[in-house]
Each structure stands twice: as C-alpha cells, then as structure tokens.
Amino acid sequence: MFDNLSDKLDNALHVLKGHGQITEVNVAETLKEVRRALVDADVNYKIAKEFTGTVKEKALGQNVLTALKPGQLMVKLVKDELTQLMGGEAAGIDLSGNPSVILMSGLQGSGKTTFSGKLANYLKNKKTKKPLLVACDVYRPAAINQLHVVGDQVGVEVYSDEGNQDPVSIAKAAVAHAKQNGHNVVIIDTAGRLAVDEAMMTEIANIHSAIQPNETLFVVDSMTGQDAVNTAKTFNERLNFDGVILTKLDGDTRGGAAISIKSVVNKPIKFIGTGEKMDAIDVFYPDRMADRILGMGDVISLVERAQEQYDEEEARKLQKKIAKNQFGFDDFLNQLHQIKKMGSMKDLMGMIPGAGKMLKDVDIDDDAFKHVEAIIYSMTPEERSTPTVINASRKKRIAKGSGTSVQQVNQLLKQFNQMGKMMKMMQGGGGKKMMQMMKGMK
Structure with missing residues (x-):
C-alpha cells in the first residue's frame, strides 16, 4: 500500500x-x-x-x-x-433510523457491488445489525446475479425485482420489505456508468430523493488517482454525499486519491477496501494511514484485527494444553488459520513498523503457509497430537505425501519445538517478566 x-x-x-x-x-x-x-x-x-x-x-x-x-x-x-x-480523525456512519438506509454511488468498475457486500458483512458481524442488500442496477448484464452471489457469500439476504426496470420503485419497495422483515440496515447498490453522464446523475438523484438515505457513500477506485478526485467532485455537486469509500487499496495505488480527496470535496473517507475477500474492509483512520505512508506501520490496526479473531474460550483451552505440554500440530494449524483470516500477509507485514520497508522487494504470497499445511495434513492423527513419535521413516512418508522434502519436514519440526519452548516460557516467569518490561516502557 x-x-x-x-x-x-x-x-x-x-x-x-x-x-x-x-x-x-x-x-x-x-x-x-x-x-x-x-x-x-x-x-x-x-x-x-x-x-x-x-x-x-x-x-x-x-x-x-x-x-x-x-x-x-x-x-x-x-x-x-x-x-x-486526510480528515484528521475517523468518521463513523449514521446508523440511526429503523431501517437505516445506505445508498451506494460511483462509476462502473469502482467496486460498488463488492463493497456493498463487504459493508453488509461488516455490519452483520456487529451482532445487532441485520442488513438487507438491494439490487438497483437494472442495466449492467448479470449485475443482479453478482449481488446475489455476494449476498450468499456473506449470508445476507438480497432484495431484487428482475421484472422491474425502475430503480426508484425497487428501492422504495426494498425499504418497505426491510421494515416488514426485521432488517435494520438497507444497503442499496445502484447502477454505474463508464463515465459521468446526465442520465446516471438524474437517476441516482431521484433514488436519493425518494428514499432519503441516512448515508450516501461515494465508492471510488483508489488506483485511478486524480481522476477519482475529479469524479468525486462531480458526484458531490449533485448528491451532496456523506462520505467516500476507497477501494482496491491493496493494488499498486499511488495514493493521490486518499491524500487529496478530503481536501477537494470536504467529505471524509469512511471506509477502505484492502483486498478481494469479503472481510477486507477497514474503517479509515487518517492518523494510521499517515503512519503507513511514512513507513511507520500500523500496530493498532494489527492488534484490532487479531482481537477480532480472538476467542477467549479457545485461548483458555490452548493455555491448558501448553501448560501440560499437549500443544500439537492440530492446534498449530488452527493458529495458522486464525492468522490467515486477518488478511493478506503483505498487508499484515505492512502494519509492523519497519517490516514494510525491509520486505518491499519480497513477494509475500498469501499461500506462504501452503507447504506447512500440506506437511501437517500428511501426518496421522497420532503424529499431529504427539510430534515426538515422528521418526526418520515417518518423515520420509510425510514428505512424500505432502510433496515436500525431508529437510522441509525437519525444519517445520524444529520451528515447532522452538515455538513450544517459547510458549512454555511465556506460561511461566518469562511471561510475567515480559509484561513487567512492557509496563515499564509506558
């Protein structure tokens, strides 16, 4: 980034x-x-x-x-x-009203439909929200089907009316449907065009007027740079939108849109899209983004992502296993899966101060753990729970079954043993000493 x-x-x-x-x-x-x-x-x-x-x-x-x-x-x-x-501080979204209505706007190809799904997923995970996605793009081929696919991915209902070519009436009917079926958030995906045109602007202005949304968000592809800023200005003159969504920030973006869009339209960037997965969405924090731009990392966001995947009950079980020397490869595999849920490896490394600069020419593949997983999956249940039984002949079998070498199996076993010792130390006095050191650093 x-x-x-x-x-x-x-x-x-x-x-x-x-x-x-x-x-x-x-x-x-x-x-x-x-x-x-x-x-x-x-x-x-x-x-x-x-x-x-x-x-x-x-x-x-x-x-x-x-x-x-x-x-x-x-x-x-x-x-x-x-x-x-870039705005000074993070700007929230207005979720008052029952339902609260969020209108998505932007050009075709900006990522509106995908981000609508990401936002629905983000709000759904807040536990108190039951979102409804609405398909109001009646022009682009397969647009309605795409939103249904996105809705299925995140487990959110999609309202559509394929026989209806009037986006205004679809939007109004969707809001009524939401009220009748207990949806407290309505996210309306509208049509985009390849360029700003009068028909497009009139249509979305009519939808806006008919449903009076709590939030009107302008979705923009951050890779389009200054063009994105100019388009935002045009949309804002007609819609007076409430905030900006920057998508594709994981791409080879130059940063111009993120830095200057707030100054031009005087509207905050509210969310950013940081990858293809449906959980690749972050609240935009100007101070954290400034840190990342200057190569200082973003430890706070890294910790927040880790906490999102943190399960207290699982952590307690894990602590007991570590204390009894029962931490096995199944537990290790579970920890890997938790890390992968946090986002792309390159994005995570960029949040560690100094790591982004050190690894700027290193291609960090999201499949970096693939060979590790293959080795573990090639083990028997006994080998996973009790790694000490893995002898030379077992190593050969595991290597052959995983498509790796005996050296790679040995390396994983060595790293696993080292990690076990470190975890054991953290359970004992070492963990207390480290906590005392950290308190002293405050």
Whole structure:
C-alpha cells in the first residue's frame, strides 16, 4: 500500500533524519522533494504546494533548526499535516433510523457491488445489525446475479425485482420489505456508468430523493488517482454525499486519491477496501494511514484485527494444553488459520513498523503457509497430537505425501519445538517478566 510514495518520502526526509547540520536551505530542499513525491503520487499540485508550505511554516515556527532531534520533529510535522489533510480523525456512519438506509454511488468498475457486500458483512458481524442488500442496477448484464452471489457469500439476504426496470420503485419497495422483515440496515447498490453522464446523475438523484438515505457513500477506485478526485467532485455537486469509500487499496495505488480527496470535496473517507475477500474492509483512520505512508506501520490496526479473531474460550483451552505440554500440530494449524483470516500477509507485514520497508522487494504470497499445511495434513492423527513419535521413516512418508522434502519436514519440526519452548516460557516467569518490561516502557 503506497510503497512508491513511502519510498520517495523516506528518501526526501533522509537528510533531515540524520544528525548532520539542519539549515533553512535543506529544509526547503527536503520539502521540495516531498512536494515532488506527492505530485508523482497523483496529488493535485496546488494541494501538494499548500501542504509543503504549511509544513515549512510550522517547522520554522517551532524552531526545528535548533531542536535536539530536528529530523524526528520534521517527520512528526509531516505526519501530523498528512493526518489533517486526510480528515484528521475517523468518521463513523449514521446508523440511526429503523431501517437505516445506505445508498451506494460511483462509476462502473469502482467496486460498488463488492463493497456493498463487504459493508453488509461488516455490519452483520456487529451482532445487532441485520442488513438487507438491494439490487438497483437494472442495466449492467448479470449485475443482479453478482449481488446475489455476494449476498450468499456473506449470508445476507438480497432484495431484487428482475421484472422491474425502475430503480426508484425497487428501492422504495426494498425499504418497505426491510421494515416488514426485521432488517435494520438497507444497503442499496445502484447502477454505474463508464463515465459521468446526465442520465446516471438524474437517476441516482431521484433514488436519493425518494428514499432519503441516512448515508450516501461515494465508492471510488483508489488506483485511478486524480481522476477519482475529479469524479468525486462531480458526484458531490449533485448528491451532496456523506462520505467516500476507497477501494482496491491493496493494488499498486499511488495514493493521490486518499491524500487529496478530503481536501477537494470536504467529505471524509469512511471506509477502505484492502483486498478481494469479503472481510477486507477497514474503517479509515487518517492518523494510521499517515503512519503507513511514512513507513511507520500500523500496530493498532494489527492488534484490532487479531482481537477480532480472538476467542477467549479457545485461548483458555490452548493455555491448558501448553501448560501440560499437549500443544500439537492440530492446534498449530488452527493458529495458522486464525492468522490467515486477518488478511493478506503483505498487508499484515505492512502494519509492523519497519517490516514494510525491509520486505518491499519480497513477494509475500498469501499461500506462504501452503507447504506447512500440506506437511501437517500428511501426518496421522497420532503424529499431529504427539510430534515426538515422528521418526526418520515417518518423515520420509510425510514428505512424500505432502510433496515436500525431508529437510522441509525437519525444519517445520524444529520451528515447532522452538515455538513450544517459547510458549512454555511465556506460561511461566518469562511471561510475567515480559509484561513487567512492557509496563515499564509506558
């Protein structure tokens, strides 16, 4: 995410990060490189210029030149200003009303239908929400079928009327259906076009007028850069939407849309799409995104994702097994599956401070654990529960059955034993010592 921009900003700030002499001249030169990096990322030149002008003014006003660590202070100023440029703080969505109605808008290909499903899944997992997806794209071939497929994937009902070519009446009927059937959120997927046209804008304005949604969200493909910002401006002039959804942030995006869209339309980015899976949706936090753009990681989001997959009862059972030295490969496999549910490996690594930069040229495949799973699946139930029984002949059989080598089997067994020792240590005094150390760091 934003790898190219992160590299350029890191290079621009490199001089100031050192302990050499900091002068007004090299602060100006650094900010010139920062501006160039932003423009290369498809940020509007005027916005980039205003951004660096503000940072320079604050830098000189806060005596960066005479600060003990001027480089760090400069990076903080850039981070704080990036955060403000992207909205300052996270913006929630209005879920008042029964049902609360969310209208999705945007161009064709922006990811509206897929994101509608992701949003429904996100709200459904909040336990108190029972969403209804509504198919109001009556033009694009197979659009209604696509939404039904998405609905099936996330276990959410889809309302459609294939014999009806009037999106306004479909939307109104869907809201009535929701009230009668206990749905407290209605997400309406509307038609898009390949480009903004009058017919499209009139249609969605009519739907908006007829159902008076709690939220109107504009969905935009972040990979389209400055074009996305211009389209958002056009939509906002007609719809006065409430917020922006940035999709495909896991792609080779330059970052221009994320950085400048709030400044242009004065509407917050509310959610981002970070992958193809239906749980690849995140609330947009400007400060966390600024950290990631500057290569500082995003530990808070990483912890939140882990907590979403955390099961207290399972954790207690696991602790007992570790204490009794009964932690086996079935338990290990379960932990792998929990990690995979958290998202793509590359995205997760990008949340660890410094890891993104270290691994920028390394292709982290989402199937990185495939050979490990194959080895474990090739074991007998006894071997999984009691790995100590795995001798040389068993290793050969496991390697052959998993399509791996004996060396790979040995490596996994070694890593498994090391992990077992570490877990055992964490159960004892080692865990307490680590907790005390962490408390002392606060």
